[in-house]
Amino acid sequence: xxxAFMCLTAEHAAWAVPLAxxxxxxxxxxxxxxxxxxxxxxxxxxxxxxxxxxFSAGAGIWSTHFIAMLGYDPGxxxxxxxxxxxxxxxxxxxxxxxxxxxxxxxxxxxGVVAGGVLLGLGITAMHVTGMHGVQAPGTFAWDPALAAAxxxxxxxxxxxxxxxxxxTERGGLILSATLLSAGIAAMHFLSMAATRLVPDPxxxxxxxxxxxxxxxxxxxxxxxxxxxxAAMALAADRLRRLNRVLSExxxxxxxSEERMRALTDALPQMVWVAPADGDSVYTNRRYQAxxxxxxxxxxxxxxxxxxxxxxxxxxxWRDAQAAARPLETEARLRDLSGEYRWxxxxxxxxxxxxxxxxxxxxALDIDDIVRARExxxxxxxxxxxxLEAGSDGLWDCDLATxxxxxxxxxxxxxxxxxxxxxxxxxxxxxxxxxxxxxxxxAMLDEHLAGATPVFECEHRLRRxxxxxxxxxxxxxxVGRAPDGRALRLVGTHVDIGVRKEAxxxxxxxxxxxxxxxxxxxxxxxERLRRRLxxxxxxxxSCAVLCLDLDRFKEVNDALGHLAGDxxxxxxxxxxxxxxxxxxxxxxxxxxxxxxxxGSVAGPEAALARAQALxxxxxxxxxxxxxxxxxxxxxxxxxxxxxxxxxxxxxxxADLALYKAKAEGRNAAxxxxxxxxxxxxxxxxxxxxxxxxxxxxxxxxxxxxQVQPARGRLAGFEALVRWRxxxxxxxxxxAFIPLAEETGLIVPLGEWVLRAxxxxxxxxxxxxxxxxxxxxxQFQQADLPERVLAILTETGLSPDRLEIEITETVIVNDMxxxxxxxxxxxxxxxxxxxxDFGTGYSSLATLQAFPFDKIxxxxxxxSQLEERPSAAVIVRxxxxxxxxxxxxxxxEGVETDGQVRFLVEEGxxxxxxxxxxxxxxxxxxxxxxxxxxxxxxxxxxxxRRAARA
Numbered sequence: 001x002x003x004a005f006m007c008l009t010a011e012h013a014a015w016a017v018p019l020a021x022x023x024x025x026x027x028x029x030x031x032x033x034x035x036x037x038x039x040x041x042x043x044x045x046x047x048x049x050x051x052x053x054x055f056s057a058g059a060g061i062w063s064t065h066f067i068a069m070l071g072y073d074p075g076x077x078x079x080x081x082x083x084x085x086x087x088x089x090x091x092x093x094x095x096x097x098x099x100x101x102x103x104x105x106x107x108x109x110x111g112v113v114a115g116g117v118l119l120g121l122g123i124t125a126m127h128v129t130g131m132h133g134v135q136a137p138g139t140f141a142w143d144p145a146l147a148a149a150x151x152x153x154x155x156x157x158x159x160x161x162x163x164x165x166x167x168t169e170r171g172g173l174i175l176s177a178t179l180l181s182a183g184i185a186a187m188h189f190l191s192m193a194a195t196r197l198v199p200d201p202x203x204x205x206x207x208x209x210x211x212x213x214x215x216x217x218x219x220x221x222x223x224x225x226x227x228x229x230a231a232m233a234l235a236a237d238r239l240r241r242l243n244r245v246l247s248e249x250x251x252x253x254x255x256s257e258e259r260m261r262a263l264t265d266a267l268p269q270m271v272w273v274a275p276a277d278g279d280s281v282y283t284n285r286r287y288q289a290x291x292x293x294x295x296x297x298x299x300x301x302x303x304x305x306x307x308x309x310x311x312x313x314x315x316x317w318r319d320a321q322a323a324a325r326p327l328e329t330e331a332r333l334r335d336l337s338g339e340y341r342w343x344x345x346x347x348x349x350x351x352x353x354x355x356x357x358x359x360x361x362x363a364l365d366i367d368d369i370v371r372a373r374e375x376x377x378x379x380x381x382x383x384x385x386x387l388e389a390g391s392d393g394l395w396d397c398d399l400a401t402x403x404x405x406x407x408x409x410x411x412x413x414x415x416x417x418x419x420x421x422x423x424x425x426x427x428x429x430x431x432x433x434x435x436x437x438x439x440x441x442a443m444l445d446e447h448l449a450g451a452t453p454v455f456e457c458e459h460r461l462r463r464x465x466x467x468x469x470x471x472x473x474x475x476x477x478v479g480r481a482p483d484g485r486a487l488r489l490v491g492t493h494v495d496i497g498v499r500k501e502a503x504x505x506x507x508x509x510x511x512x513x514x515x516x517x518x519x520x521x522x523x524x525x526e527r528l529r530r531r532l533x534x535x536x537x538x539x540x541s542c543a544v545l546c547l548d549l550d551r552f553k554e555v556n557d558a559l560g561h562l563a564g565d566x567x568x569x570x571x572x573x574x575x576x577x578x579x580x581x582x583x584x585x586x587x588x589x590x591x592x593x594x595x596x597x598g599s600v601a602g603p604e605a606a607l608a609r610a611q612a613l614x615x616x617x618x619x620x621x622x623x624x625x626x627x628x629x630x631x632x633x634x635x636x637x638x639x640x641x642x643x644x645x646x647x648x649x650x651x652x653a654d655l656a657l658y659k660a661k662a663e664g665r666n667a668a669x670x671x672x673x674x675x676x677x678x679x680x681x682x683x684x685x686x687x688x689x690x691x692x693x694x695x696x697x698x699x700x701x702x703x704x705q706v707q708p709a710r711g712r713l714a715g716f717e718a719l720v721r722w723r724x725x726x727x728x729x730x731x732x733x734a735f736i737p738l739a740e741e742t743g744l745i746v747p748l749g750e751w752v753l754r755a756x757x758x759x760x761x762x763x764x765x766x767x768x769x770x771x772x773x774x775x776x777q778f779q780q781a782d783l784p785e786r787v788l789a790i791l792t793e794t795g796l797s798p799d800r801l802e803i804e805i806t807e808t809v810i811v812n813d814m815x816x817x818x819x820x821x822x823x824x825x826x827x828x829x830x831x832x833x834x835d836f837g838t839g840y841s842s843l844a845t846l847q848a849f850p851f852d853k854i855x856x857x858x859x860x861x862s863q864l865e866e867r868p869s870a871a872v873i874v875r876x877x878x879x880x881x882x883x884x885x886x887x888x889x890x891e892g893v894e895t896d897g898q899v900r901f902l903v904e905e906g907x908x909x910x911x912x913x914x915x916x917x918x919x920x921x922x923x924x925x926x927x928x929x930x931x932x933x934x935x936x937x938x939x940x941x942x943r944r945a946a947r948a
Contacts, residue, residue: 399448
């Protein structure tokens with residue numbers, strides 16, 4: 001490196017280095033310009049540009065070398081051999097030509113690198129040839145390492161220069177020219193640093209050597225030639241750009257004309273261009289279809305107008321022509337067949353130098369629109385008459401003044417005489433219920449602003465008697481100002497009080513237990529969740545009391561279900577009587593209740609409340625004229641001492657309840673951390689259930705579903721039973737919830753489905769079989785495929801399978817559940833909603849999916865003969881089924897009175913102990929052989945007597 005620096009600073013004149021670099025950069029830039037031109041040309045022209053580029057590059061390399069040599073001072077006199085010096089110029093040009101020829105066709109990186117290596121070798125060859133032409137009193141010695149470094153450095157820079165060339169245009173040439181110049185200079189100066197002159201007294205300068213002045217003149221000539229090439233490159237580049245711009249403009253103009261003609265021919269309206277009083281100079285295809293090909297005069301155009309509107313059109317044309325303004329109108333024109341059709345005509349003046357030069361006209365066929373408009377006007381009139389004669393209250397409001405027109409029916413709905421109040425928008429606003437005003441007025445403002453297509457809102461209005469009635473208001477803006485401001489609003493009022501009352505009853509039914517009218521599990525959990533959030537945010541404490549009646553089953557079995565229901569109602573009444581502010585009681589199902597104590601000092605206070613409830617529940621209840629006593633076991637969990645989330649509180653209250661039952665019942669226990677016995681028992685039961693699934697200890701019982709009105713058997717519902725080797729017959733209520741919690745319900749449900757389908761496929765009659773699926777099973781994305789595989793395996797037709805689900809399936813994950821249900825229904829399987837009315841959102845569930853059947857929960861059916869409200873609810877559900885065209889099945893039918901009521905109300909299918917208890921499959925044959933299985937109570941008793 002030191003040797004190279006000394007060569008550059010000490011052995012070369014100061015003027016030689018920048019001059020050599022300038023000439024080198026100019027020649028490189030010119031060569032690259034000419035190479036770009038050679039790339040875009042073809043044939044002989046490309047060869048000419050390539051030769052110019054090679055000459056510029058080779059001459060630049062040669063001039064750079066010898067300008068530097070003119071400034072080179074080895075300490076002795078030097079001269080140059082003319083032939084070898086000229087040969088070095090030829091070598092440089094030839095090497096550049098070969099490299100640029102490769103580079104012109106190169107598109108990949110390896111091709112560019114090959115061209116760079118070839119150009120680097122050409123530079124090296126020129127340098128070596130030129131140095132052989134130097135004559136001096138001595139010989140030149142070369143440093144091999146430094147010489148190799150010179151060749152490698154120069155070649156690398158040349159390759160980098162050529163790799164940068166294709167990526168940009170002007171900026172790329174400058175960068176490439178700079179890198180290429182650096183490569184040439186680096187190769188020269190490093191090579192000169194590798195050269196050392198060894199004096200030799202015997203060496204003499206040749207007589208025909210080229211003096212330095214002659215070499216300088218030669219360099220000047222070559223430089224001028226390079227400058228000429230540069231000028232030629234600039235001119236060629238400018239000409240090429242100009243030609244490209246002109247070509248692009250010509251192509252764009254031709255394309256624009258073609259697009260414009262294609263556009264006008266594709267338009268649905270006629271288009272023509274004509275002077276004010278001259279023939280048309282342009283017409284599109286639709287115009288020619290009406291008037292024929294060729295130019296048309298103004299007279300011909302007006303002659304095609306209908307006689308009734310021709311004079312009006314001519315007058316309008318003269319006015320528009322005189323004022324030089326557009327003309328827009330509707331008129332009837334005659335086509336070539338002689339038929340008149342309505343057109344929308346628009347004439348627009350084209351101004352040049354302030355005067356009208358020509359007119360552009362369009363005519364759109366609107367005959368169908370005009371006819372539709374007339375038909376719409378007639379239809380609107382008929383609709384107005386129909387609404388006036390109907391039961392809806394109509395009104396029409398002028399929003400600018402607030403004045404309104406209201407029909408007589410509108411006044412009747414509110415109990416007023418027509419005109420008794422001011423017909424003004426302020427009247428309606430004043431009648432809206434205060435709690436509804438914010439929502440109603442916000443929705444109305446959105447519609448007036450154009451954010452919604454119609455205004456539709458349910459709200460309350462005050463009647464004349466002071467009562468609040470529910471109304472559905474529908475309205476629409478039918479007139480707006482040019483700035484978009486609403487000017488006119490028309491609408492109707494529909495009395496929906498009856499519907500709201502029914503919805504309220506059904507909503508209450510969905511959130512409350514039908515037997516006791518206590519909140520159900522869903523509502524209770526919602527209240528607990530809300531109270532726990534308050535405790536977490538504001539402090540305080542609350543308690544959950546899980547209550548299970550003792551000896552209730554004995555009473556129910558001894559006195560019957562009706563007595564058991566009466567007992568449950570009495571317990572519910574006593575629970576409600578003992579509630580304080582913020583407390584809530586609920587029936588969770590069966591004989592299970594829960595109490596939420598909204599505020600409690602601690603576990604001891606909660607225990608005292610529980611013991612008071614036990615004493616209250618333990619008081620005798622009159623059932624059938626005789627006093628009946630039961631007890632209650634209560635488990636207590638206090639928040640936040642025993643947990644802060646809903647599940648933890650419930651779970652720990654359940655553990656405490658199990659502990660209370662284990663200690664002899666009729667007791668209350670608060671949760672303690674050591675209460676694991678109940679949990680351990682559940683785990684043992686879970687282990688036994690897993691073993692039962694593996695050992696096939698489960699069996700199916702079938703309960704008949706009948707059509708009492710026809711006396712026919714409709715099918716069976718498959719119910720799983722577990723006969724434990726040591727526990728005996730385990731009731732479903734003991735292991736089904738456990739299976740749900742542990743996930744065993746998935747293999748259990750699949751076993752039940754397969755067993756039921758296999759059994760039903762072998763029945764003598766093609767009766768349906770109903771199978772319950774759990775919410776856990778619906779979490780399987782491939783559930784439809786699993787069901788189809790079971791049907792295929794067992795050979796049961798899909799239309800004989802009915803899948804029963806509870807609304808929990810949809811509420812948990814509506815999107816997933818609806819997708820699975822639709823796929824199951826597409827297979828031909830019927831879908832029924834089980835336990836309808838016991839959940840919190842049954843109506844929303846019915847709206848979300850078109851069920852084939854809904855099953856009225858037994859808690860409603862059992863109360864038909866005792867509670868009028870139960871009859872109203874069942875009647876409402878049956879009416880809902882008829883309205884939605886959904887079949888309804890009544891569960892838990894146990895008396896003839898219940899059957900009579902359900903038949904009279906149109907219930908076509910029933911299920912209950914009255915028709916048959918669940919029984920094993922081997923007992924079904926006799927039942928299926930009977931043509932009529934139900935003929936009423938009298939016939940049934942006669943049949944039993946005959947059998948006896």
